[in-house]
Every structure is written in structure tokens, then in C-alpha cells.
Amino acid sequence: MRPSIPRIAPILMGLTAAAFGFVTPTATAQPAPPAPDPLGVSQSATAPTNTVVGTSSAKASGTTPATSRSLTVNVPSCNESDLQAAIGAVATVGGTVNLRRGCTYTLTDAAPPNDDNGLPVITNRVTINGYGDTITRAATAANFRFFEIDGPNGNLTLNALTLSNGHASSGLGNGRGGAIWLQGGGSALTLNNTSLTTNTADTFGGAIDNDNGTVSVNSSTLYNNTARAGGAVFVSPFGGSGTATVDRSGITGNHATQLAGGIAAAVGTKVTLTSTQVSSNDVTGTNAQGGGIAQAGTMTLKRSPVIGNTTSGNNAQGGGIYNTVGTVQLTDSPVTNNTANGTNSRGGGIYNTVGTVTLTRSPVTRNRALGTGADGGGIFRASGTVTLIASPVVGNQPNNCGSPSTVPGCF
Template sequence: MSRRHVPAVLALVAGALVAVPAQAAHAATVQVPCSVPDLVKAINTANGTPRADTIRLARGCTYKLRAPDPVNPGNGLPVITSEITIDGRGATIERDGQGGEVPRFRIIYVDKTGVLKLIRTTIRGGYATDCPAFPDAVGASCGGGISNNGKMRITHSKFTGNTSASPVFAQGGGIDSPGSAKSTISDTEVSGNHVVYTGQEPESGAAGGGISNDGPLTITDSKLSGNTATVTPDTRSTAFGAGIISFFGTTIKNTVISGNRAFAEKGTARAAVSNGIPADSGRLTVIGGAVRDNVSDAPGGVAQGGGIANNALMTVKGVKISGNRAVAKDGIARGGGVRVGPSGTLDLKESRITGNTVEAPGGTAQGAGIDNPDGGVLRAERNEILRNTATAENGTAQGGGLYHAAGLPASGTSTLKRNTITDNRAADGGGIFRASGGLTLNGDVVRENRPNNCAPTGTVPGCTG
């Protein structure tokens, strides 16, 4: 695995350009009975034709895969190499792991020349053992349900109970999409998937419990819930993006990202929504929807962002960010709702950051609502930052609404405009705690925070009490 996969740099190189065959004028449609051999035959036949093909599954059938594809044993079904639509009509394709006798494999791989349109289908129980889009990443795993190195359009579908686990590096428990062609996911549920780093080497990671993305992707009207990212304890590794991790330009619209969990004992647990997009690869844009009730937990380590963590370019507009938690017993917990990293620039607009918490018994808790501690750039306008709480029994708790510090070297800014920051709590700086660096208010309302609105006294011009 290239070291650019390691969380220290949060970057991943996208795959080669996709060569998609031109769509023929007449598509073929085949009805597949409730039979795995017939489904395999239909895909192989479709791959052998120059036209676009549609495969219609038996309504309500569960296609149980008990053996991998003999040609490409990392996958359950034949590799998609042409333009194929799979219309599940409510069917399920699953790896039948009953009794532990079935080998591990993902369900679907889309190659560079492939175009997959997946409709009304559940993908369940896949288990990735390799990274076909990154053949040099020996021992890594990518995409438990699907790995897309071509182009995919997923709609009205569900990915559940899929896993990507590796002793080297793992990403994309449900979906991994490194293809360079624009792909879409709409009206789809990605839930209960897992990405796991199982190795003992230090400073590796697990990224994207639900989705890991390395290519242009748009997600709309979907649900990412109950996914997990975990790493081996005491390896200083990083579990990040329990809902989604983005390494390329990504747009998420009107989507609910909830109940996801990153766990890294004596490591780093980072946010349900995370990114590490190189400067020339676009930004992560989140519009509408909600990021709620997610947890980043790092006992004895560092929890960065319960809901959102940005270390590149990100725009968040009109999003409800609520009930998220960053927890680090005897460690450091930062950014219960939102965390801005040292390389991050975040434009946060017209959103509600409410009821988020940072908790660090015996440690340090900072920025329950928003945290910008290491030299990032925050531009926040017309947001409501309400009822967020920083607690650290026998420790330090600062910045219930916002924590800001310049970082090293001394840089980083937080520019606020017409925000409402009320009823937040911390041991100090109930509304805002400014440790250092540039922080400005422009028509913001900061009041009724406990025990004070801004701290230290006099460090935030225009804020009193």
C-alpha cells in the first residue's frame, strides 16, 4: 500500500482514466431466475457483447454466493467489464457466510471499462480481501460490497453487513469508488458496514466504514448509518470516516449520516464525515440533510470530530449537525460537531450545530460545537451554534461553542459573520475560547453561554461577559 494511504497525510491517488465503450442503439434485456449460476451466466454473456445490457433479477429472490468467481477470486460475481444494468426488483445478492465455510470475497468489482447501473438491489455480507484498483497495494483491502474502478450509478438500493478488513490498510466497508469517471449514488441506504485494520504495525488505518471515495462522486437523498471504522488498539493508527471518507471531489446532498462510530484505542478516531482531498482534486461539499448522533471514541488517544472533520477543502451548507460526540478518556477530544484540521479550509453556512459534545475524563476536551485548533481556516456565516458541551472531569474543558488556536506555525483564522452562539457550556469559554491566532466577529450574537461567553477575557474583540 502506498504510504499516501496512511492517515498522516490523508491522500490517495485516483486510478487511471476510464475508457467506457459507447452505448449501442439497442440494449438487450434478460430475465434471470432465482439462480446464482444463471446470474453468473447472464453477466458473462453481457460482458461479451458491445451493447448495453439489462439483467432483471427475480423479484424478492436472495442470490446466495457460496464460492468466489474462479477467474477473479476476490469477487463473488464476474468482473463487470461492459455497460450493464442490474435491476434487482427488490432482490438481494449476498455472500452466504453461514457456518464460516464460505471463503471471503466482495460481491461486485467494476473494472476500468465497466459501467454498472444498480437499481433496487440489496448487496449484503461481502468481505473484501484485496484492492483490485490498486494492485500494488499488497495485503490491503477495498470495498466489501462493491469496488468501482469504472463508472457506477446506484439508485434505490441497499448495502448492509459488508466488511473490508486488512492487516495492512483497509477502506470502504460497504463501497469503495476509485474510478475516475463520475459516479452517483441516490436514494440508497449504506448501513451496518465495517472497515477494520487488523494489523500490528503502527500508524496504519481503516477508512470509510460506509463509503471510501477516490473519484468524482455525487450522493443524493441517501442514508449512511450504523457503519463502523476500527483499528488495532495501541498501534497509533487512525480510524476515520466511519460514514464516508473522501479523497476526491465529492458532493453530498440531502443525505442523513447518523449513528456511525470510529474507534481507536490509543490511536486517532476521526469523524463520521472525513476528507483528505489534494488541492487539485476538488472539495467535499455537503448540502442539506443531517450529520447526527455519530461517535468518535479514542480512549488514551485523540478523538477529532464526532460529526465532521475537514483537512482539505470543504463546504457545508444548510446541514443539521447534532448529537455528535468526540470522546477520549485520558486523551484529547476535539470538535464534537465539526473539526477543522491544520490543512483544512471550511466554509460553513446556514447550518445548525446543536447538542454536540466533547468528553475527555482525565484529559483535554476542546470545541464541543466547532474546533479549529491547529492553523486551519474557518469561515462561518449565519449558523446557529447552540447547546454544545465540553466536559473533562479532572481535566481541561474549553470552548463549548467554538475553540480556536493558531497552531504551529502561528497561522489559521476563524472568521465569523452573523452567527448565533448561545447556551453552550464548558469549564472556560462557554461560548468561545481563543487560545491564539486570528478570530473575528462580524455581527455575531454571543450570549447566555456558561460560565462565560468568551475567554480568556478580552481576547475576542466584540465579545463580553
């Protein structure tokens, strides 16, 4: 990990504020205390130990909200330097950046002095309006994510934009958030009609890592991102209560090597998925957990099917959903065609230990636990509580809920 880096106003890359027809007001910096170390998906003494534990070494410094009128910057070209300059102009004081329609901005270098971010750190309220634009990291560039959003005032909204090929490296930074990293209470991210694709994090959150911030994803797509844990999204309380709401979106085709191919949520977090499909995500490796979802907080799925996710490797658990310690409520959210594949695999559809899972009008069908000693093709309850309300568990292999059944009302 890199050492702590004090945050200062980003440098305008070759362009002055005068070039955009305004003068940037001065923002007053006020240091924030370091955020506590984040915990992994289980911190209960009665829950199985989980090795997903991370530490962030970066310290954030917030800025007071801008007191003058909000700035609006129109990016004049598709050039990297113009984009960095425009975002740098508003990153600490707040404002709106309008991208040039249809551009692909290819970033070749991180924005100094932030060596693991391709764009200036966001410490105030910023909106970036895309018009089918793409921001991507050049294949030959050093590894960096695109955005870091720091509390207490960092608040970023992205509209109609694609972020691709970001890479948060543990060699240059903390390896968190392949495209976007939120750190600290008060940090916030909103995605509207936006796609995060083919991003990589060496540790947590292939597309987004949210440490004690607030994430809202609307009509957006998180596709083909990769991390050790949380292939698309990792949500951590980081000493607070990280939250995420995902509405009318897709979390699909993401990958992890240990935990949660789609979305991971740690103890103390709250996640709500509404009309959002979690599909075709995977975790590959020994003790792989949660092909679609792995969580230990409070999670609600409404009209959000969990389809075609996979865990592969010895002791694979929870092809669709892995829940430990936490609470999961599924309403009108079928769990189907998920697979746990490997010796002693458990819970092709759902694996529950210590925590509570309640399914209402959410059938569990055509899921599979495969391999020598596999059990619980539909649901495997190691401990805790699973409640079925008008939710049939049928047509799973090699059985529906273990042999003998581990779930009341499931045969």
C-alpha cells in the same frame, strides 16, 4: 495487503450470456498506470501530523467504452450465481442490470479472481436497478466488499437498493470501502434511493472509499457503517482530486476508531453536502477527531445540520466537525448537541487548526466539551480562522469558544 492483481473480464458464475438472450461483445483491455499512494488528512508542513496514511497495492486496468449497443440483463431469480453472472456480463462492456423485485441476494463467496470483491469489478458504465432489493454478505462468508469501481471508465449507478454487511478486510485486500471502493481518476459512483448499512472497512470508508473518483449520493442513507477513518465515507485525492456530493440524504449512526465517524475528506478533495443531516456518528479512542466530519480539503454544507455527533477519549477533538488545513463553509447548517468527551477535550461543536471555517446563519448551540481540562464547548480555534456571520454561538458547555475565547465575536 494483497499483491497487485491484474483485472480480467469476470467469470460468469454458472450461467452463459446466451441464457439472457444476448451475446456479450468483446471489450479491449488497456492497462492503466498504478495510482499513487493516498495521503492522509494532513500533508501540510505546518499542520499537526496525522497518522491516517494508507497505501493501495491494487492496479487498475480500464476498458475502452463499448462501441455496440448497451446490454440489458434481467436477473431471473434471487440466487447469488444469477446475480454474479448478470453483473459479470456488463461489468467490462457496459449495460443495465434489472434485479428481480424484492429479492435478498445473499453472497457466500467472492467473485473470482477478485478475492476481496463479492461481485465482478466494474470497468465500464453500469446501472443496476433494484426494486427494494438487498444484496448482503452471509454472516459465515469470508470478508469481502461488494463493488470495486476502477478508472478510467468504471462508472456505477445503483437505484433503489440496499447493500449490507460488506467487509473490506486488510487481511484479504487493502481494507478500503466496506461496501464500495472507487480507485483511480475517472471512476464514478451514483447512489439513488439506496441504503448502505452495517458495512465495515478495516482501514478507510466503512461504506464507501473514494480514491480520486467522483461520488454522488442522492436521497440515500449511509447508516451504522464502521471504519478506522471515515465511518461512512472516506474521500482521498490519490494523486488527483476526489470529489463527493451528497444531496437530500442522511449520514447517521456511523462509527470510527480514529477519525471521522461520518465523513472524512483528505487534502485536495472537494465535498458538498446539501439538505443532508450528519447525525449521531461517533469516534472512540485516544486522540479521536471529528465525530461527524473530519476534513482537510474544501467542504461546503448547505442546509445540512450537524447534530448529536461524539468524539470520546483522551484529547478528543471536534465532536461535530474537525477541520485542519482545509476550508469549511456552513450556510444555514446548525451545529448542535455535539460532544467531545475526555481529558483535555476540545471543541464540542467545531475544532479548527490551521484551516478556515466560515459560518453563515449557522448557529452553534448546546454542544459540550466534557472531562478534566475540557475547553471550547461550542468552538475551539487552536489556529487558523473562524468567521461568524449571523451565527450565534450560545448555550455551550463549559464555555462557548474557549476560556479565554479563541474566536473573534464569540464570548
